Amino acid sequence: MKWLVKSFVRLLFRVFYRVEVKGLENYHAVDQSKQPLLIVANHVSLLDGPLIDLFVPGETTFMVGMNHAKKWYGKFVLYFGKFFTVDLHSPYAAKHMIAELKKGKQCMIFPEGRISTTGSLMKVYEGTAMVADKTHAAILPVHIRGAELSKLSYLNGRFYGFIQQFWFPKITLTILPAKNINPPARLKGHSRHHSLKENIYTLMRDLAYYGSVEEKSLFKALVKAKQVYHAKEICVEDINDQSLSLKKLVMASKVLGRQLHRVLGDEKRVGLMLPNVTGMPATFFALQAYGYIPSMMNFTAGLKAMKSACETAELRTIVTSRKFVDAFGLQPLIDEMEGVRFVYLEEVRADIGVIGKLTGLLSRTKSLPGYKKDPNSEAVVLFTSGSEGMPKGVVLSHTNLISNIEQISAMLTLLPGERLFNALPTFHSFGLTAGLIWPILKGARVFLYPSPLHYAVVPEMVYQTNARLMFGTDTFFNGYARKANPYDFYSVRAMVAGAERLRPETRQLYAEKFHTPIYEGYGVTETTPVLAVNTPVAFKNGSVGQLVPAVEYRIAEVPGIAEGGLLQVKGPNIMLGYLMPDEPGVLQPPVDGWHDTGDIVHVDEDGYVWIKGRAKRFAKIGGEMVSLTAVESYINQASPTGHHVVVSVPDSRKGEKLVLVTDDCELSRSTITDAAKEQQVADIMIPKTIILVEKIPVSGTGKTNYLEVQKIAEHHFGV
Numbered sequence: 108m109k110w111l112v113k114s115f116v117r118l119l120f121r122v123f124y125r126v127e128v129k130g131l132e133n134y135h136a137v138d139q140s141k142q143p144l145l146i147v148a149n150h151v152s153l154l155d156g157p158l159i160d161l162f163v164p165g166e167t168t169f170m171v172g173m174n175h176a177k178k179w180y181g182k183f184v185l186y187f188g189k190f191f192t193v194d195l196h197s198p199y200a201a202k203h204m205i206a207e208l209k210k211g212k213q214c215m216i217f218p219e220g221r222i223s224t225t226g227s228l229m230k231v232y233e234g235t236a237m238v239a240d241k242t243h244a245a246i247l248p249v250h251i252r253g254a255e256l257s258k259l260s261y262l263n264g265r266f267y268g269f270i271q272q273f274w275f276p277k278i279t280l281t282i283l284p285a286k287n288i289n290p291p292a293r294l295k296g297h298s299r300h301h302s303l304k305e306n307i308y309t310l311m312r313d314l315a316y317y318g319s320v321e322e323k324s325l326f327k328a329l330v331k332a333k334q335v336y337h338a339k340e341i342c343v344e345d346i347n348d349q350s351l352s353l354k355k356l357v358m359a360s361k362v363l364g365r366q367l368h369r370v371l372g373d374e375k376r377v378g379l380m381l382p383n384v385t386g387m388p389a390t391f392f393a394l395q396a397y398g399y400i401p402s403m404m405n406f407t408a409g410l411k412a413m414k415s416a417c418e419t420a421e422l423r424t425i426v427t428s429r430k431f432v433d434a435f436g437l438q439p440l441i442d443e444m445e446g447v448r449f450v451y452l453e454e455v456r457a458d459i460g461v462i463g464k465l466t467g468l469l470s471r472t473k474s475l476p477g478y479k480k481d482p483n484s485e486a487v488v489l490f491t492s493g494s495e496g497m498p499k500g501v502v503l504s505h506t507n508l509i510s511n512i513e514q515i516s517a518m519l520t521l522l523p524g525e526r527l528f529n530a531l532p533t534f535h536s537f538g539l540t541a542g543l544i545w546p547i548l549k550g551a552r553v554f555l556y557p558s559p560l561h562y563a564v565v566p567e568m569v570y571q572t573n574a575r576l577m578f579g580t581d582t583f584f585n586g587y588a589r590k591a592n593p594y595d596f597y598s599v600r601a602m603v604a605g606a607e608r609l610r611p612e613t614r615q616l617y618a619e620k621f622h623t624p625i626y627e628g629y630g631v632t633e634t635t636p637v638l639a640v641n642t643p644v645a646f647k648n649g650s651v652g653q654l655v656p657a658v659e660y661r662i663a664e665v666p667g668i669a670e671g672g673l674l675q676v677k678g679p680n681i682m683l684g685y686l687m688p689d690e691p692g693v694l695q696p697p698v699d700g701w702h703d704t705g706d707i708v709h710v711d712e713d714g715y716v717w718i719k720g721r722a723k724r725f726a727k728i729g730g731e732m733v734s735l736t737a738v739e740s741y742i743n744q745a746s747p748t749g750h751h752v753v754v755s756v757p758d759s760r761k762g763e764k765l766v767l768v769t770d771d772c773e774l775s776r777s778t779i780t781d782a783a784k785e786q787q788v789a790d791i792m793i794p795k796t797i798i799l800v801e802k803i804p805v806s807g808t809g810k811t812n813y814l815e816v817q818k819i820a821e822h823h824f825g826v
Contacts, residue, residue: 117161122762123275124154124253127161130282132303136162137245138286143208144285145244147235147307149315150217151226151255154278162280165213165707170204170531201234207241218307226255226262226518228311230644236288236303245285248310250318251596253278256335262522276335281318282564286310305713308645309653316656317516320679324505325478325486326360326395328548333357336523346568349385356392356547361475364393366459367420370450371399371424376488378417378425382435383555388543390426392506395486398476398643402488402500402619403534410443412431412498416490417447419500421692426455431477445662482506485683489536489632500686501536501632501696510679511635512545514655518640519603519626521576523550528599530583536636537605542578562744566591573598578608581613582750582805584625588616603628603640605813608718611649612747627651631717633702634658635680639716648717650715655680662710663703667720671719672707699791738765738792745782746771752805752816753794766820767794770803798823 121127137144146167147157160167175713206213218235219228239246256276288310290302323331338354351359367390371377377394379401381387394401402420404413406466425444427713429451432438442451459467472478486505490498521527528545531538546553554564554572559579566587570579577599579587585602602617602625609627617623628640629651641652654660658678664671677700684696707719720736735753742751749771758764767779776797783793803813 113161116157118756120158120161120278121587124257124278125541126158126162127277127279128282129279130284131164133282133284134247137247137591139165139213142430143211143242143243143244144213144247145208145235145239146215146247146249146806147218147311147314148215148249148310148443149228149251149318150219150221151251152257152260153221153222154254154257154259155217155222155251156281158254158278159215163282168207168212168214169502170200170214170216185355199240201470204238205241208238208244210642212344214244214366218311218729222261223255224261225520226260226522227516228315228644231304231308231311232306233300233304234308237300239288239307240290240303243287243676245287246284246310247285248314250281250283250314251278252281252318253335256523263525275558278651279318283314283317289563298789299744309714310515313656316513319516320510320657322506323509324395324477324480324482325508326392326475326480327542328505328509329360329392329395330357330472330478331355331546340524341552342408342549342550343385343553343555345384346557348385351385351389353550354613355548356388357472358468358609358610359389360392360396361470361472362393362459362464363455364396364477365467365470366401366455367426367450368391368397370455372421373745374399375517376400376402376420376422376485377733378402378404378420378422380406380427381533382431382453382557383529383781384431384557385555388547389553390452391533391543394426396475396477398480400485400488402816403490403539405498405532405534406437407532408490408498409439412490413444415497415688416500416629417444419498419688419691420488420685422447423775424450426450426452428452429454431672475751481503482509487539488532489539491632497688497698499668502683502686503536503635504683507635507680507682508540510657511540511637511655514657514680515545515637517551517656518637519576519601521546521551524552525576526552526554526572526574527576527578528556528569528572529562530555530556530565530579532559533580535606537630537634539638540604540635540658544631562586563590566595569599570595575600576604579604580610582607582811584609584613584617585748588613588620593620596623599623599641601626605636605640606628610740610743610747612743614648617748629718630701631704631706633685633697633704634676634678634684635682637680638676638704647711647713649714650711651718652716653714654716662708663699665707666708668719671707671717674704674706674708674716675701676704702703735765738767738794741782741786741792742767742774742779744786745776745778749774750811752803752811752813754817754820756820764796765792765794766796766798766802766823768798768800768816768819770800772799796823 177500204214216235218231219233223229253276253337256273258272258274289304290299294302333353339352341350342353344350377399391401402422425447427449482505485502486508487503489501529542531542533539533543556568581604602623603627605628614625617625626641630636631637639652639654645653658676662675663675681697681702684694710716738753739751742783749769751769753765753767755763804812
């Protein structure tokens with residue numbers, strides 16, 4: 108009788124939840140005659156237990172908490188499967204599961220021990236890893252996707268009640284290859300327990316990535332997002348009170364894209380020069396819909412860099428807005444851009460008649476070039492900051508962007524409908540991937556602000572919009588702190604800093620004044636950009652966090668560097684290649700898929716990455732390697748409110764010498780010497796020359812413009 112009822116319930120699940128199971132071959136690959144099987148899964152709803160029982164082969168024994176077994180839904184679910192009840196808070200709970208596994212039974216545990224209220228990975232208990240370690244069981248990871256959006260999840264009512272839920276969302280189960288946990292034999296006691304816990308956490312975090320990532324183009328991903336989340340909910344809004352829902356964004360992409368196609372014809376890469384307003388994502392996805400490759404133009408970089416970027420990417424046209432050009436005073440720059448056509452959105456929209464709108468709206472979405480585009484083809488071109496030379500074109504594929512979005516999601520929580528505040532420009536990879544595309548494709552809501560440099564306005568806008576997440580750089584966060592009211596960031600649950608080193612003084616300032624954590628991350632344009640990030644459940648102050656899932660790394664030795672070396676990475680988020688200024692239009696892919704970040708790092712035993720400095724930001728003084736970043740670090744402690752940059756210039760006696768360029772008029776050489784003594788640093792790490800400037804040169808993305816600072820130092824010495 109139970110078998111018939113179970114078959115009927117399985118049929119109902121297939122009909123109403125459209126349950127899809129992937130990776131069944133990984134289950135059958137486990138030889139259960141040689142080792143017991145322990146199934147683990149993320150826990151996002153009350154449906155999870157029945158889903159595992161109904162759709163994972165074999166007879167599974169569940170460990171169930173006593174409190175759940177007594178409730179009506181618990182009794183209903185347990186009617187169909189095998190289980191034993193335990194007090195989940197008891198230290199002896201794991202012993203019951205060990206006993207069952209040693210009997211040869213197929214067992215199942217939710218490592219989180221509770222249903223997630225964030226839809227993402229929460230705290231993971233070490234008991235699961237201890238059970239696998241004691242029984243030498245194979246761990247079979249199963250990822251449940253879609254159930255977190257059901258009415259039977261625990262998300263409803265959280266975070267101001269904006270969670271989007273459905274009665275019958277599509278659910279996908281992804282079964283990954285089984286793994287064995289084998290901590291080093293040398294580890295004992297607490298160290299062994301810590302290693303086991305880290306192992307199971309990493310497994311569950313990576314499970315979130317591999318269970319969610321799919322090969323698709325950006326436009327196809329947008330269309331899928333409209334199908335998965337509430338299509339009429341706002342996903343983008345801006346300072347002009349303009350907003351777009353997922354449905355309107357897809358419609359705008361089709362209509363505007365069709366008209367742009369008539370204007371652009373057979374062009375391949377197209378420049379896109381717009382600020383953070385709703386017109387940016389509308390135009391970006393309009394170009395994507397018709398298979399064009401947006402090349403994001405840094406309008407703050409100056410005429411020389413703009414011309415170089417156009418030549419490097421072989422751009423014939425730049426799409427922009429007259430209103431934007433007038434507001435930012437860019438007409439003189441445009442007048443100097445010979446050989447490049449500027450297309451203004453106001454004129455393009457004016458040419459879209461009623462027939463054009465109807466034709467665009469009625470066109471089959473799946474037939475558009477962007478929907479069917481090869482995921483491994485070019486999706487976007489970004490340009491390096493040019494702070495160390497002329498900008499290079501960085502070509503990213505659809506797979507790069509989609510993969511990095513899922514890598515970010517595996518590390519950080521972003522709920523459907525949750526508001527993210529983004530003032531970072533979209534010509535910066537951090538602002539484009541994490542600040543714009545991530546929230547849109549995850550059903551969240553992004554508020555776009557046109558400039559991160561409005562230090563007094565940005566905190567007020569964060570306050571007015573009740574934003575929950577915020578991105579920035581150390582420079583920007585310091586600027587906001589000087590102007591913000593202590594209550595401006597009351598709604599923010601997390602800030603994420605990237606693009607440059609986060610100073611300890613900045614983190615401490617936000618903890619003391621705003622009671623808001625800043626999680627430092629790390630990445631480069633060539634990696635789309637996120638490579639590592641600290642999270643609420645896995646962080647170490649001073650590090651940039653653990654590497655995101657699916658990224659391999661290796662450390663190349665650097666002569667003169669005792670600890671650490673050059674970080675080289677490989678993974679699905681690594682760029683297709685460079686477009687170099689001296690070889691325009693020619694794609695130069697990474698050698699064997701490996702990208703050299705140019706950063707000197709140390710990776711500790713727990714996988715946390717510690718940045719020592721740029722390879723180019725080391726000086727060789729008297730035969731010894733000196734990190735310019737390390738010199739800046741102790742100076743920052745002596746003068747936390749100033750902006751200090753240390754560079755090196757040639758020296759006839761010792762090869763190179765250090766020069767400090769600063770905007771702090773009160774900083775003296777004696778202050779620096781005292782700080783060096785207090786920090787017990789070597790004499791060769793003390794700059795002998797201080798150059799005072801009114802303002803340190805900074806790029807539009809918030810990074811220090813080292814090339815300009817170097818010029819200041821060289822000019823001072825007449826080099």
